[in-house]
Amino acid sequence: MGIELSETAAREIKTIIEQQELDAENVRLRVGVKGGGCSGFSYLLDLTEQFRDTDETFEQHGVKIVCDPKSYLYLNGTNVDFKDEVMGRGFVFNNPNATSSCGCGSSFSA
Template structure:
């Protein structure tokens, strides 16, 4: 299954890479989880040039995605989209592994 990024999310990530003048050949989107948030875990998105040997790696719409093995246990099958709506703007996670998530959508429990 892996981690899926929508075309809309990939365009937004591309825009951020360009705005920050990062090297497209080296930069990767690190997707992960960390303890905390209202539901137990919070999602983590970061642009990095570092990929570790143990990382899972994916290529989605020209974006290189990396995820550490521990986070991947919670994120295998997740899809990431980007919404730009009247009520807010940001990345949206659809995680089939989450047993519940908070109202803001930035944390979950599994």
């Protein structure tokens, strides 16, 4: 299954990489979770050139994605999308492993 990145999210990631003048060949999108947030876990997105041998790795729409094994337990099957709407702009996580999520969509419980 893995972690899926929508084409819209991939375009936004590529735009950010370009705007920040990062090395597109070596930069990866790190997707993860950390304890906290209003529902128990918060989602993490970070652009990095560092990765570990134990990381799960994927490539979607030309974006290299890495995820640490612990986060992957909670994120396997998650779709990351990007919305640019009147009510807000940002990345959206559609996580089939979440038993509940907060109203802002940036945290969840499993």
